[in-house]
Amino acid sequence: MENKAVFFDRDGTLNVDIHYLHRPEDFIWIPGAKEAIRHVNDRGYLAILVTNQSGVARGYYPESDVQHVYDWMNSELQKVGAHLDALYYCPHHPEGTVPAYTKACSCRKPATGLIDAACARFHIDRAKSYFVGDSDGDMLCAKNAGLKGLRYEGGSLLDLVQKI
Numbered sequence: 001m002e003n004k005a006v007f008f009d010r011d012g013t014l015n016v017d018i019h020y021l022h023r024p025e026d027f028i029w030i031p032g033a034k035e036a037i038r039h040v041n042d043r044g045y046l047a048i049l050v051t052n053q054s055g056v057a058r059g060y061y062p063e064s065d066v067q068h069v070y071d072w073m074n075s076e077l078q079k080v081g082a083h084l085d086a087l088y089y090c091p092h093h094p095e096g097t098v099p100a101y102t103k104a105c106s107c108r109k110p111a112t113g114l115i116d117a118a119c120a121r122f123h124i125d126r127a128k129s130y131f132v133g134d135s136d137g138d139m140l141c142a143k144n145a146g147l148k149g150l151r152y153e154g155g156s157l158l159d160l161v162q163k164i
């Protein structure tokens with residue numbers, strides 16, 4: 001059986017983009033973000049985080065920080081009866097400073113590698129799925145991946161996601 005999913009961008013969509021965020025103490029939720037995730041949970045969509053984290057390639061923080069912030073997000077979401085089902089991130093950048101992550105890859109949005117990996121793992125029906133993001137790159141990624149794009153431009157994220 002195929003699943004349906006809502007893919008969420010992180011920085012600028014679920015939290016205020018303070019540039020290369022990597023510590024829970026710096027994380028400020030966007031208004032309505034937790035409620036938006038609960039909204040899609042309650043409607044039977046997988047809620048999947050897809051985020052570019054070139055701060056890893058740039059040497060600003062290790063990959064473990066990306067996972068740590070995600071785990072913290074889920075602990076906060078649990079308090080309101082919401083959850084994220086999976087984390088997919090791109091740690092690469094062509095102009096990084098850490099050799100292991102310095103490359104042109106197929107997973108940095110707007111490329112679709114993160115979405116493709118999630119769709120394969122969770123058997124996701126793209127025609128029934130959405131991508132909620134804040135940037136031109138996110139909307140291009142949605143188009144490239146065959147997802148319906150919803151662009152967050154301020155206000156309550158729940159108001160936007162209630163269109164689903």
Ligand SMILES: O=P(O)(O)OC[C@@H](O)[C@H]1O[C@H](OP(=O)(O)O)[C@@H](O)[C@@H](O)[C@@H]1O
Nearest residue numbers: 009010011017019020021051052053054
């Ligand atoms: O969850 P997102 O919006 O995919 O994460 C974006 C951030 O990693 C980072 O992205 C951009 O930086 P790079 O293009 O990767 O250098 C900028 O928008 C930064 O402000 C963001 O923090």
Ligand SMILES: [Mg+2]
Nearest residue numbers: 009011012134
């Ligand atoms: Mg963003």
Ligand SMILES: [Zn+2]
Nearest residue numbers: 090092105107
């Ligand atoms: Zn990548």
